[in-house]
Amino acid sequence: MIRLDHLSKLYSGRAVVEDVSLTVETGQIAALVGTSGSGKTTLLRMINRLVEPTKGRVWIGDTDAAKIEPHLLRRRIGYAIQGHGLFPHRTVGENIAIVPRLLGWREAEISARIDELMQLFDLDPAVYRDRLPHALSGGQQQRVGVARALAARPELLLMDEPFGALDPVIRAKAQDDLRAIQRQLGTTLVIVTHDMEEAIQLGDRIAVMDKGRLLQFAPPSEILTAPATPFVEALVGAAERPFRLLSLSTVDALREPGEAPGTPINPDTSLREALALCLWEGRAALPVSGGGIVTLAALQARAEGASR
Amino acid sequence: MRFALPPLSALSPTGLLFAATGAIGLWLPLVQFKPNRIVAGQGVDLIAALPGPAGWAVALGMAAILALGLAAGRGLGLRLGLAVLGLGLSLFALGLAARGLMPEGNRMARVSPAAGFWLQFLAFALMATDALARLRPGIRTRAAILAGAVAAGTGVLASGWLDRTSVMIEYAARAEMFSRSLWQHLLLAFGSLGLAFIVGLPLGIAIFMARPLRKPVLTLLNMLQTIPSLALFGIMIPIFGWVAAHVPGAADLGVAGIGPFPALMALFLYALLPVVSNTWVGLSSVSPAVRDAALGIGMTPAQVLRQVELPLALPVVLAAVRIVLVQNIGLAVIAGLIGGGGFGSFVFQGLNQTAMDLILLGALPTIFLALVAGIGLDLVIETLSRQKHRSTP
Ligand SMILES: Nc1ncnc2c1ncn2[C@@H]1O[C@H](COP(=O)(O)OP(=O)(O)OP(=O)(O)O)[C@@H](O)[C@H]1O
Ligand SMILES: [Mg+2]
Numbered sequence: 071m072i073r074l075d076h077l078s079k080l081y082s083g084r085a086v087v088e089d090v091s092l093t094v095e096t097g098q099i100a101a102l103v104g105t106s107g108s109g110k111t112t113l114l115r116m117i118n119r120l121v122e123p124t125k126g127r128v129w130i131g132d133t134d135a136a137k138i139e140p141h142l143l144r145r146r147i148g149y150a151i152q153g154h155g156l157f158p159h160r161t162v163g164e165n166i167a168i169v170p171r172l173l174g175w176r177e178a179e180i181s182a183r184i185d186e187l188m189q190l191f192d193l194d195p196a197v198y199r200d201r202l203p204h205a206l207s208g209g210q211q212q213r214v215g216v217a218r219a220l221a222a223r224p225e226l227l228l229m230d231e232p233f234g235a236l237d238p239v240i241r242a243k244a245q246d247d248l249r250a251i252q253r254q255l256g257t258t259l260v261i262v263t264h265d266m267e268e269a270i271q272l273g274d275r276i277a278v279m280d281k282g283r284l285l286q287f288a289p290p291s292e293i294l295t296a297p298a299t300p301f302v303e304a305l306v307g308a309a310e311r312p313f314r315l316l317s318l319s320t321v322d323a324l325r326e327p328g329e330a331p332g333t334p335i336n337p338d339t340s341l342r343e344a345l346a347l348c349l350w351e352g353r354a355a356l357p358v359s360g361g362g363i364v365t366l367a368a369l370q371a372r373a374e375g376a377s378r
Numbered sequence: 379m380r381f382a383l384p385p386l387s388a389l390s391p392t393g394l395l396f397a398a399t400g401a402i403g404l405w406l407p408l409v410q411f412k413p414n415r416i417v418a419g420q421g422v423d424l425i426a427a428l429p430g431p432a433g434w435a436v437a438l439g440m441a442a443i444l445a446l447g448l449a450a451g452r453g454l455g456l457r458l459g460l461a462v463l464g465l466g467l468s469l470f471a472l473g474l475a476a477r478g479l480m481p482e483g484n485r486m487a488r489v490s491p492a493a494g495f496w497l498q499f500l501a502f503a504l505m506a507t508d509a510l511a512r513l514r515p516g517i518r519t520r521a522a523i524l525a526g527a528v529a530a531g532t533g534v535l536a537s538g539w540l541d542r543t544s545v546m547i548e549y550a551a552r553a554e555m556f557s558r559s560l561w562q563h564l565l566l567a568f569g570s571l572g573l574a575f576i577v578g579l580p581l582g583i584a585i586f587m588a589r590p591l592r593k594p595v596l597t598l599l600n601m602l603q604t605i606p607s608l609a610l611f612g613i614m615i616p617i618f619g620w621v622a623a624h625v626p627g628a629a630d631l632g633v634a635g636i637g638p639f640p641a642l643m644a645l646f647l648y649a650l651l652p653v654v655s656n657t658w659v660g661l662s663s664v665s666p667a668v669r670d671a672a673l674g675i676g677m678t679p680a681q682v683l684r685q686v687e688l689p690l691a692l693p694v695v696l697a698a699v700r701i702v703l704v705q706n707i708g709l710a711v712i713a714g715l716i717g718g719g720g721f722g723s724f725v726f727q728g729l730n731q732t733a734m735d736l737i738l739l740g741a742l743p744t745i746f747l748a749l750v751a752g753i754g755l756d757l758v759i760e761t762l763s764r765q766k767h768r769s770t771p
Contacts, residue, residue: 120674145676155671159689169675219675228674 071096072117072226072258077126079112079282087113088282089126094275096225099252099259100287101273103266103305105352109282110262114228117260118147130226145169148227148257152234154215156203162188162214163199169222187217190251209240216248220255227252229261233268245271264350266305270294278302304370305349324372325362334359345369389448396505397444400464403497404437409475414486415544415733421492427475436471440464440498447505457509464502468495469534476542488544490735517764521757528750544735545742548724552739555723560743562638562719566710567747570642571702574649579695581650582657583683592658599651610647611712614640641718645709649702656698660691693763700755707748711740 072094079087087109094100102110115121117128119140128135135143156165163184170180188195191213203211212232219227232248233241249272252259263269269276270290277287278301286298297303321344322337334357335344341364344356348366355365407421425433443464447457476489515523540546549556585592605613619635621628632639664687672682714722724740727733 118674120670141673141676141678143676144674147676149671149674151667151671151674153665153667155665155667155669155674157668157672157686158665159686168677172676172681215671 071129071131072260073129074113074117075127075129077113077116077128078124079109079116079121080124085282087116090279090282090284091126092277092284092287094258094260096258097256098274099249099261099272100275100277101269102260102262102277102279103264103269104279105305105349106264107352108279110279111230113279114230114260114262117226117228118144118149120144145172145222146224146226148219148222148224150215150219150227150229150232152231154203154211154232154235156211156215156218158203161200161202162193162206163195165203165214166218166221168218173222175222183221187221191217191247193217209236209244212236212244213247216251220251220257223255224257226258226260229259231262231264234264241268248272278305300370304345304373307345307373319372321356321358321364324364324368325358326365326368327361328355328363328365330355330357330363332357335364341369341372345373392508393447393449393505396501396508397448399497399504400440400444400501403494403499403501404440406494406497407492408471408494408498409479409543410488410490410492411479412488412490412544415488415548415735416731419488419490421494422475422479424471424475424494427479428471429474429478432474436467439467443467444501454509454513458506458513461502461506461509465499465506468498468502469540471495471498472543473539476540476544480542488547488735489542490544490738517757517761520753524750524753524757531746545738548733548735548739552724556739559719559721559723559740562713563707563710563721563744563747566638566641566645566713566718566720567703567706567751570645570649570706570710571699573642573646574653574702575699577646578650578653579657582654583661585654586658586661596651596655596658599654602647603651607644607648607709607712608715611641611644611716614644615716618643636717638713638718640716641710641713641720645706645713648709649706652698652701652705653695656694656701657691660694661687663694664690693759696755696759696762700752700759703755704748704752707744707751711744714740 074090074092077087077090078085090113092100102113104110112121116123117130117135119128119135123136130143130147156162157168160168163181166184166187167180170183175183184199185195188199193210193213198206198210203214206214212235216229216232219229233244236244245268261272263272270293273290275287275289276293278285278293278298280301286293286302288296288298293302294306297306319341320337321335321339321341324341324344325337330353332351332353335347337358337360344364345366347356348354348369353366355363357363404424406423408424408427409422410419411422412419424437427433428436443460446460472491472495479489480487510523534540535546541550581595585595602610615635617635618633618640622633622635623629625633634640668686668690669682672686673679677685710718710720711722711725713720714724714726721740721744725737726740728736728738728740
């Protein structure tokens with residue numbers, strides 16, 4: 071079990087994470103979603119103290135994370151990130167062995183663990199164990215990254231957009247595999263994602279964040295049926311609900327005069343895609359090529375009309 | 379493939395360059411004859427310099443080699459062989475000319491290599507390196523070739539064939555000082571490199587970890603680097619002279635205004651910028667994701683530095699070793715000016731006495747050392763970066 075207790079992080083007086091409390095039960099998956107810059111990564115990194123909280127506490131089981139030396143704490147917690155962060159000068163086997171070595175496991179034990187994990191992640195040890203990471207495909211590298219995070223059988227695994235760099239097909243498979251392996255090992259998992267579909271598919275509970283605040287922390291079904299705020303509703307809606315009207319009309323229909331930064335979108339873009347863009351990139355308006363803009367407010371107004 | 383014969387019509391552009399260089403070399407005087415070591419001499423060309431028909435034979439031989447080199451795409455191995463033969467011929471001619479021209483029992487006269495010899499030698503050396511570069515030999519082969527070239531050079535000198543040439547006569551008169559200078563020169567170059575690493579590596583790590591230090595340190599080192607070398611060596615004299623006179627115990631430790639100590643310090647200061655900046659660049663080039671993951675899975679910052687950042691920075695740091703070593707072998711010549719020893723002593727003595735041969739006695743081995751060090755370190759760096767990719771399928 072892991073419990074975040076009124077966690078806040080301030081950077082030069084500005085709250086990047088503000089008063090977040092939540093509990094993830096042992097063996098459960100919590101998916102952190104929210105727009106870019108909403109503080110997901112900061113929240114995750116406060117759990118293993120890559121970022122020190124300004125206020126609040128992190129409890130892992132009944133230990134206060136602040137009371138353990140950061141590197142010793144991190145050896146108990148798996149950590150996998152986008153772009154995997156494998157050591158390019160170490161072989162696959164050596165990469166997976168890092169934490170067990172730090173913990174002083176015996177060599178035979180380490181070697182057995184490497185083979186076991188590689189098999190679990192569908193990588194033939196005979197073929198891949200002695201390769202360097204650059205001689206692997208992106209999907210394989212990502213799996214090694216997760217295998218490395220799980221090497222020392224951590225009770226808790228933290229992942230920051232681990233599938234962010236993968237193409238959609240491999241990504242779906244990677245999600246399925248992760249879910250299966252997580253269930254099999256019973257590891258508690260906190261995963262940050264940009265992708266509401268991914269959060270719904272993986273999460274036992276979803277934490278929706280906006281501007282450093284936790285808006286809702288609930289099972290996916292509840293998030294879908296009883297969104298706590300219009301923001302959550304819009305976020306969920308953009309990904310999951312059949313916005314027929316939004317999908318049917320194009321940006322052209324809501325075009326209004328004005329200027330907005332960024333690359334202009336095509337006037338043929340559907341309203342649904344435009345809304346998704348606004349939400350994920352945290353923008354109030356998008357420029358439309360050929361002149362004019364489309365605003366988040368207009369899109370949300372249309373979406374509300376559509377969902378009635 | 380190597381020995382496939384191409385259409386003869388095609389002319390190799392590089393072959394043309396080598397042939398032109400060599401032809402001018404054949405035309406210019408092979409050696410200079412001087413009644414004594416400091417007067418201006420008189421040029422003697424190849425035909426006249428060698429006894430009897432030997433001059434013609436050598437000239438024709440060289441011309442034939444240069445002409446064969448003209449045809450593009452001739453077997454590279456053949457080209458290399460021809461070039462080596464050409465190098466041998468030019469050394470043979472030089473030795474023979476010196477033997478023939480030196481009057482028996484005359485200890486004052488000198489026969490020095492002149493423009494003709496240098497250009498011939500250059501043409502064949504270029505031809506050889508060109509062929510070698512195109513052959514793309516593996517690392518081992520190149521190491522063997524380097525060793526072979528060093529052995530061959532030493533062998534030629536040891537054989538005594540060139541003993542009557544001016545440079546070798548200067549050498550014979552100073553054999554003991556020469557080997558002392560060699561050691562001093564190596565000590566200056568490697569010693570300053572070692573010092574630069576002892577100080578520069580931690581400094582590079584420090585400016586990598588402590589951002590505010592970066593600018594002042596790099597600016598200072600950059601400024602040092604822009605001081606002209608002669609001036610820097612000159613500045614050392616009063617500074618360390620003062621230190622030796624006023625700091626108790628300093629003089630006993632070898633600190634002095636002139637001699638090897640200030641020279642070592644000047645070289646060390648020059649070496650510092652490449653070492654510090656390459657260490658910093660190498661460390662900063664490590665991907666942030668790798669660093670983040672290393673910390674995130676529980677390595678201490680010291681472990682991240684030792685096991686991840688430094689190994690990944692190694693190729694860039696080694697590049698600094700190469701820069702510094704080659705640079706310092708050359709710059710160490712200036713140590714001769716402030717009594718620091720090394721091959722520079724010959725160069726500056728020679729300049730004082732306007733004795734060109736003595737200058738060459740200092741300059742030639744310096745060039746040779748720099749070349750060998752540069753090529754040797756390239757081989758080391760390549761071997762290491764190969765190893766890094768050893769498991770590429
Ligand atoms: N070290 C730091 N110093 C100052 N501000 C920071 C620092 N780290 C993050 N921030 C700011 O905190 C806010 C939240 O950042 P964070 O990386 O947690 O967002 P995120 O939700 O993970 O975004 P994304 O989805 O783009 O990864 C951003 O506005 C960011 O600029
Ligand atoms: Mg993030």
